[in-house]
Amino acid sequence: MKKSPRTNPQHILERATPLFARHGYDGVSMRDVAAAVGVTPAALYHHFKDKDELYIQAVNHVFGKKFSDAKAIMADNDEPVKRLETFITWFVRVLNKDKDFQKLLQWVMLDSDPRRLQKLTKNTFQELFAAIQKLGESFKQQYDPHLLAVSIIGLVLYHFESSAVRKKLPGSRATHDQAKTITLHITALLENGLLTH
Amino acid sequence: MKKSPRTNPQHILERATPLFARHGYDGVSMRDVAAAVGVTPAALYHHFKDKDELYIQAVNHVFGKKFSDAKAIMADNDEPVKRLETFITWFVRVLNKDKDFQKLLQWVMLDSDPRRLQKLTKNTFQELFAAIQKLGESFKQQYDPHLLAVSIIGLVLYHFESSAVRKKLPGSRATHDQAKTITLHITALLENGLLTH
DNA sequence: GTCTATACACAGATAGAC
């Protein structure tokens, strides 16, 4: 095993991730990252050519792991309802556990730089989205598969995206932050809808 | 009628809004705003004590109008299903029409400054959220009203929050950007769910 | 591989003339 420097690229990414997750690209400076790592800004430029590259690699470092897990889950051969529930259970648990992942998803959606957005979404969302879309086709034919996939993802994501604001709103309770509560609510609503038949 | 200066506070807010909507608080400088208004940065400080105040007033200027419209809609006395559909129709149309409103909603959800978040959410979301929550109680009792309100809002919002990314994903079509398409999809899914009964 | 030192642009904000 070669001697590895205390400060390798992966270590830098792991220190930078929570900063970008909390404050976004424009809210974090290279000085901030350097301070979190425990080096000077100049040292960062030895490992990353500029701030964009550092940010993109930090995001992809987080996304890569999660989405490869998701792909495995969606590849199972259970029946559709079971697969849907497995996916939602997994997605809720991951979002609940890894706040950095959840926040970075939000920041990516808001990125106003087309170049950077391209690099952030390349080879990450596509496969998972396609799998969800295909799963959606197993249900009622009336739903557009693309819109249905967006609906399913949004239904899950928004319970976490709204969390900071939601807690200030009426009816908020501690149980609303628990993965199990959210999962049960979403699956019931998605499967049965609001009306009695 | 008094002589009004070409550059009054409201005019500044209207010029600043699209900038904050696109790039967020940290992505916009006072110099950017001043350039968009056509004055020097110093002039802005005559009308607003600092950047925070300018940003908060810009957001509240946009939110205020929309949410008072929404309150009126939710006050109607139609039956629950009809009221739900009216609300979703209105919400989708507003989000589709006013991209600044839609984007600012996203930025507010990500605001990491507790002080600013407090000022942004004070007296804006509460009443509307409470009305949606109450509407949700008209349907199946099994659903937690708070979670149901979050689900309904998220289901609508995410179709717009995801739009930049969604267009790069499989199955995307031009009709997916039309208010009517989205409204019909969401109402059908919410009311009936995925399973056949 | 990390440091010191620094270049240079841009940030928020203010003083005081007009």
Next chain:
DNA sequence: GTCTATCTGTGTATAGAC
């Protein structure tokens, strides 16, 4: 009410010593 001019801190990024 807006300007010019400016203060002071922070931003990204680099050169060159160690």
